[in-house]
Amino acid sequence: MESDGILGDLNSDSLINILDVIIMVNMILGIEPESDLADLNGDGMVNILDVVAEINLILGPRVDNASSLQLFDTGTAIKMETDGYVAVKTTIQRVT
Ligand SMILES: [Ca+2]
Ligand SMILES: [Ca+2]
DSSP: OOOOTTTTTTTTOOOHHHHHHHHHHOOOOOOOOOOOGOOOOOSOSSSHHHHHHHHHHHHOOOOOOOSSSEEEOSOOOOOEEEESSSOOOOOOOOOO
């Protein structure tokens, strides 16, 4: 395995694009030797998770995050309506 170069740039052209995705898939299939540069999530192996990370690098950050969010109490549940993606962190606490 090699470690010089840009993480995700598997053909060393200083760009991260679909060509690097193809090389990564070939590494997974055993067609090409694996490279440390393909292990985007740093878990020590090259697999589909790294392909997803590579594609996300190419597509860039999501631009469709929610700009508004409304919560509704339906009586039996809390309902949420948004116009895009939101990250939700939930804490469940017992009330005594
Ligand atoms: Ca490249
Ligand atoms: Ca990995």
